[in-house]
Amino acid sequence: xxxxxxxxxxxxxxxxxxxxxxxxxxxKKQTDLLKEFQWKVVDFKINKWSNTLxxxxxxxxxxSFSDVEVVxxxxxxxxxxxxxxxxxxxxxxxxxxxxxxxxDIEFEFSINPQFIIKNATDLLLYVSKQKDATINLKGxxxxxxxFFTTAIPIDCNCSVANLDCSC
Numbered sequence: 001x002x003x004x005x006x007x008x009x010x011x012x013x014x015x016x017x018x019x020x021x022x023x024x025x026x027x028k029k030q031t032d033l034l035k036e037f038q039w040k041v042v043d044f045k046i047n048k049w050s051n052t053l054x055x056x057x058x059x060x061x062x063x064s065f066s067d068v069e070v071v072x073x074x075x076x077x078x079x080x081x082x083x084x085x086x087x088x089x090x091x092x093x094x095x096x097x098x099x100x101x102x103x104d105i106e107f108e109f110s111i112n113p114q115f116i117i118k119n120a121t122d123l124l125l126y127v128s129k130q131k132d133a134t135i136n137l138k139g140x141x142x143x144x145x146x147f148f149t150t151a152i153p154i155d156c157n158c159s160v161a162n163l164d165c166s167c
């Protein structure tokens with residue numbers, strides 16, 4: 001009798017363990033599929049430059065290499081100029097990235113140059129004196145597929161002199 005109870009208990013515990021492992025394995029596989037995701041900056045430009053406002057546009061190409069459709073739930077970037085935090089981009093609008101496809105998404109930004117230096121003219125003099133300046137974009141993209149969600153980090157440096165980004 002005792003052996004039978006031990007065997008039944010062992011079978012039940014093994015079943016619960018196997019069930020738990022299968023849930024973990026499924027979740028891990030789905031989050032790995034979400035991470036088969038790539039982003040890159042395809043365009044970075046400054047549209048307006050004045051003493052009180054710098055407006056521009058950064059365009060990202062988000063690509064999914066997996067067989068699952070991905071939804072960008074939120075997007076957040078801190079903008080730094082030569083290490084000084086000057087602003088951020090935040091968007092909670094949802095964007096769809098098709099399975100094995102891509103989507104180009106543009107984000108506008110505005111920076112008050114007085115956060116960095118007295119005005120945009122001084123900023124131009126600073127850039128020309130230093131030969132270049134760096135704008136760093138650092139943040140994350142929150143992705144969702146089905147009921148699985150994960151966040152992908154973004155870290156990118158853009159050169160002011162030639163408006164080129166390396167990520």
